[in-house]
Amino acid sequence: MLPFYHLVTDNPPTHIRNLYKHKTLTEFKDDLDYLLTHFKPITLKELLEYHQSKKPIPNNSFHLTFDDGLSEFYHIIAPILIEKKIPATIFLNNHFIDNKDLFYRYKASILSDKLYTDTVLGFNFKNKNDIDELAKTFNIGWDDYLAKHQPYLTTEQINELINQGFTIGAHSLNHPLYEELSLDEQIYQTIASIEDIKNRFQLNYAVFSFPFTDFNVGKKFFSSIKNHVDLTFGSAGIKDDEITFNLQRLPMENKVDGAVNIKMAYSYYLLKKLIFKNTIKR
Ligand SMILES: [Zn+2]
Numbered sequence: 115m116l117p118f119y120h121l122v123t124d125n126p127p128t129h130i131r132n133l134y135k136h137k138t139l140t141e142f143k144d145d146l147d148y149l150l151t152h153f154k155p156i157t158l159k160e161l162l163e164y165h166q167s168k169k170p171i172p173n174n175s176f177h178l179t180f181d182d183g184l185s186e187f188y189h190i191i192a193p194i195l196i197e198k199k200i201p202a203t204i205f206l207n208n209h210f211i212d213n214k215d216l217f218y219r220y221k222a223s224i225l226s227d228k229l230y231t232d233t234v235l236g237f238n239f240k241n242k243n244d245i246d247e248l249a250k251t252f253n254i255g256w257d258d259y260l261a262k263h264q265p266y267l268t269t270e271q272i273n274e275l276i277n278q279g280f281t282i283g284a285h286s287l288n289h290p291l292y293e294e295l296s297l298d299e300q301i302y303q304t305i306a307s308i309e310d311i312k313n314r315f316q317l318n319y320a321v322f323s324f325p326f327t328d329f330n331v332g333k334k335f336f337s338s339i340k341n342h343v344d345l346t347f348g349s350a351g352i353k354d355d356e357i358t359f360n361l362q363r364l365p366m367e368n369k370v371d372g373a374v375n376i377k378m379a380y381s382y383y384l385l386k387k388l389i390f391k392n393t394i395k396r
Pocket of ligand 1: 181182285289324325326
């Protein structure tokens with residue numbers, strides 16, 4: 115069981131609040147209590163060892179993951195996880211570490227607030243420059259926003275989290291939707307992201323989570339990156355994958371509470387398994 119989150123907060127920031135539902139502190143703690151009652155937390159290292167030795171992972175194990183490298187992980191999430199002794203992995207976008215740049219979807223969320231329109235939320239990776247043009251027209255400076263709000267983890271915070279036992283992975287350079295990229299661009303975004311994270315933080319393991327989704331990412335991609343990575347992670351729910359080193363995770367930021375979300379995903383998985391349709395084919 116691989117639940118995944120982005121943000122836990124009681125005050126969702128402008129760059130996220132128009133995009134997806136976040137978890138409040140109470141909701142998050144309730145999720146963790148449910149998980150701890152029914153499952154046993156394992157570290158990424160244990161998950162990697164099980165995978166490399168091809169030994170079956172003990173039933174009812176879970177490993178928590180958090181995408182996008184948000185600063186709330188340092189300020190809010192890490193203290194809760196340390197208190198409850200739950201290990202976790204954080205997936206980072208290289209271009210955003212140290213608040214050097216902002217994910218184009220976050221820019222859209224900020225613009226939609228300032229311009230009082232949801233239309234900008236429809237912009238995609240290919241027309242992300244239009245978002246910057248629009249911001250310029252309305253005199254909105256991303257550097258000012260980044261400096262004031264510090265949405266992302268800094269190198270110093272990441273090193274501190276590593277020293278506290280958290281593990282980290284790559285999440286692409288700047289969060290494109292892979293389905294919209296050419297195969298070469300997909301491979302470049304992945305390998306460059308993984309190698310940079312490994313070098314910057316001197317890691318002896320390499321993991322990667324797909325930005326948005328691995329939907330429509332094909333066999334050629336996986337065979338091209340397999341020597342650069344130990345495990346990759348998708349976000350299709352509780353599912354098996356034809357690519358044995360690509361593990362699917364369960365998105366937790368739904369409208370239903372964590373316990374119901376997990377129960378629903380499990381029943382769906384078991385039902386699909388009965389009719390042999392629970393494996394993603396590439
Ligand atoms: Zn992401």
